[in-house]
Amino acid sequence: xxxxxxxxxxxxxxxxxxxxxxxxxxxxxxxxxxxxxxxxxxxxxxxxxxxxxxxxxxxxxxxxxxxxxxxxxxxxxxxxxxxxxxxxxxxxxxxxxxxxxxxxxxxxxxxxxxxxxxxxxxxxxxxxxxxxxxxxxxxxxxxxxxxxxxxxxxxxxxxxxxxxxxxxxxxxxxxxxxxxxxxxxxxxxxxxxxxxxxxxxxxxxxxxxxxxxxxxxxxxxxxxxxxxxxxxxxxxxxxxxxxxxxxxxxxxxxxxxxxxxxxxxxxxxxxxxxxxxxxxxxxxxxxxxxxxxxxxxxxxxxxxxxxxxxxxxxxxxxxxxxxxxxxxxxxxxxxxxxxxxxxxxxxxxxxxxxxxxxxxxxxxxxxxxxxxxxxxxxxxxxxxxxxxxxxxxxxxxxxxxxxxxxxxxxxxxxxxxxxxxxxxxxxxxxxxxxxxxxxxxxxxxx
Amino acid sequence: xxxxxxxxxxxxxxxxxxxxxxxxxxxxxxxxxxxxxxxxxxxxxxxxxxxxxxxxxxxxxxxxxxxxxxxxxxxxxxxxxxxxxxxxxx
Numbered sequence: 097x098x099x100x101x102x103x104x105x106x107x108x109x110x111x112x113x114x115x116x117x118x119x120x121x122x123x124x125x126x127x128x129x130x131x132x133x134x135x136x137x138x139x140x141x142x143x144x145x146x147x148x149x150x151x152x153x154x155x156x157x158x159x160x161x162x163x164x165x166x167x168x169x170x171x172x173x174x175x176x177x178x179x180x181x182x183x184x185x186x187x188x189x190x191x192x193x194x195x196x197x198x199x200x201x202x203x204x205x206x207x208x209x210x211x212x213x214x215x216x217x218x219x220x221x222x223x224x225x226x227x228x229x230x231x232x233x234x235x236x237x238x239x240x241x242x243x244x245x246x247x248x249x250x251x252x253x254x255x256x257x258x259x260x261x262x263x264x265x266x267x268x269x270x271x272x273x274x275x276x277x278x279x280x281x282x283x284x285x286x287x288x289x290x291x292x293x294x295x296x297x298x299x300x301x302x303x304x305x306x307x308x309x310x311x312x313x314x315x316x317x318x319x320x321x322x323x324x325x326x327x328x329x330x331x332x333x334x335x336x337x338x339x340x341x342x343x344x345x346x347x348x349x350x351x352x353x354x355x356x357x358x359x360x361x362x363x364x365x366x367x368x369x370x371x372x373x374x375x376x377x378x379x380x381x382x383x384x385x386x387x388x389x390x391x392x393x394x395x396x397x398x399x400x401x402x403x404x405x406x407x408x409x410x411x412x413x414x415x416x417x418x419x420x421x422x423x424x425x426x427x428x429x430x431x432x433x434x435x436x437x438x439x440x441x442x443x444x445x446x447x448x449x450x451x452x453x454x455x456x457x458x459x460x461x462x463x464x465x466x467x468x469x470x471x472x473x474x475x476x477x478x479x480x481x482x483x484x485x486x487x488x489x490x491x492x493x494x495x496x497x498x499x500x501x502x503x504x505x506x507x508x509x510x511x512x513x514x515x516x517x518x519x520x521x522x523x524x525x526x527x528x529x530x531x532x533x534x535x536x537x538x539x540x541x542x
Numbered sequence: 543x544x545x546x547x548x549x550x551x552x553x554x555x556x557x558x559x560x561x562x563x564x565x566x567x568x569x570x571x572x573x574x575x576x577x578x579x580x581x582x583x584x585x586x587x588x589x590x591x592x593x594x595x596x597x598x599x600x601x602x603x604x605x606x607x608x609x610x611x612x613x614x615x616x617x618x619x620x621x622x623x624x625x626x627x628x629x630x631x632x
Contacts, residue, residue, distance in 0.1 A: 098575070099547075099590075099626050099630060101577060101588055103626065103630045104547060104549065104588050104626060106630075107621070107625060107626050107629050107630065108549055108619060108621070110629075111621070111625075112619065161599075161600070161601035161604075162599075162600055162601065162622055163621065163622045163624065163625055164600070164604065164619070164620055164621040164622060164625070165621070165625060339629045339630075342628045342629050343625065343628065343629055345628065346624060346625065346628040346629075350624075410632075
């Protein structure tokens with residue numbers, strides 16, 4: 097096959113100068129075979145997976161070397177621990193299980209292991225209760241384990257009781273621990289993204305899920321093309337997204353073939369990293385919003401989102417995960433800066449959640465604001481997910497300090513800025529118990 | 543045929559093509575296509591090579607070529623041909 101010099105130069109430019117890389121390769125594994133009513137037995141059975149995890153780790157490194165393409169993280173997603181805790185709903189066991197999973201990741205040189213998770217859309221089961229009670233202790237004492245609580249779905253409603261249990265735990269966590277846990281609405285079964293990655297029901301025993309990351313490529317394409325009409329702008333984003341997703345498809349296929357594990361899904365998301373030139377906010381600013389948060393940000397984000405989905409869907413027929421533009425504030429250097437400057441507020445991010453799938457992600461909140469206010473904020477995001485029938489999550493980091501202050505979590509996590517919350521009391525609203533019933537959309541589903 | 547794309551960029555001077563291609567010959571890696579230009583003193587070369595003929599993995603080849611590149615004062619990039627096929631062709 098012949099390539100023109102321009103084509104070769106374009107690909108090299110994307111990979112070398114615009115930070116195009118694969119954000120994660122995730123091996124999703126069914127671990128339900130290890131569920132037992134004897135704690136030692138389940139730990140022992142989980143350990144039998146160690147060789148498979150090490151092999152996965154090696155294969156990803158091999159593929160990275162072969163293709164010459166950076167793969168930023170290697171992850172494993174296991175079945176939600178909720179199922180392990182149903183027969184033994186004890187905190188002590190939950191802690192032991194969490195630490196064991198964490199040590200498995202460490203041993204196999206994996207960056208994350210996801211699955212300290214549970215579903216409580218309508219009610220809190222024995223297993224979820226034990227998972228939630230141990231959540232802060234488990235995450236505070238681990239480094240690679242991540243978890244998620246799905247507390248709302250358009251099919252089942254929004255469980256406010258579960259949100260409250262979650263928030264209480266969140267306030268007991270260290271910043272690093274709270275960066276590894278999210279609360280979700282309509283969580284997907286096949287997400288390669290931490291913290292929501294887990295092996296869901298209805299999936300094969302194992303699969304490979306890919307997350308791509310190429311905001312620099314999109315920003316570069318827009319910058320070069322200088323489009324004068326919105327249609328042209330849309331076309332530029334769409335074409336660039338195709339190429340970004342295509343790289344994910346290739347890496348997924350090669351890893352899947354080398355490992356003999358079926359390919360699961362490619363997440364079409366654009367995900368930022370704290371590096372310069374790897375920012376979703378930069379695309380918005382290149383499009384002409386001089387400071388993210390300004391009026392027009394939502395329209396620009398909605399345009400990117402839709403064009404990314406259309407371009408990406410041509411590149412893979414295995415669409416999965418959250419497939420969106422991610423806006424985790426701390427992980428995007430420009431987003432974090434705009435928040436610090438005061439251009440970007442919590443309600444702006446809430447509004448952006450209506451057009452993308454990340455929700456309020458990696459935002460610092462003052463610990464002093466207390467449980468009720470954080471619960472109310474979470475309810476806002478989950479309600480959007482419930483009513484709009486879309487995937488949304490909340491990953492807030494409670495911190496000691498005042499709005500505008502920041503803490504550096506390092507690596508992919510970046511600098512977390514403390515956001516200003518409204519000085520309005522909503523505790524009478526959140527003090528009620530129970531769940532918010534399913535929306536009218538549910539009736540359309542049959 | 544398993545191919546690799548080699549890109550070499552740097553300040554122009556005698557011996558760059560010879561330096562890179564002799565390393566390829568040493569490893570029995572066949573050059574399928576080669577294009578080279580010098581623009582305002584900047585040397586740039588793109589090579590498509592056949593990995594099947596060689597007795598070296600692409601990772602080792604990359605490492606050795608980059609070492610050679612360092613000696614020659616040029617930057618060497620090596621990517622698998624599949625990357626270009628996937629991103630530029632439907």
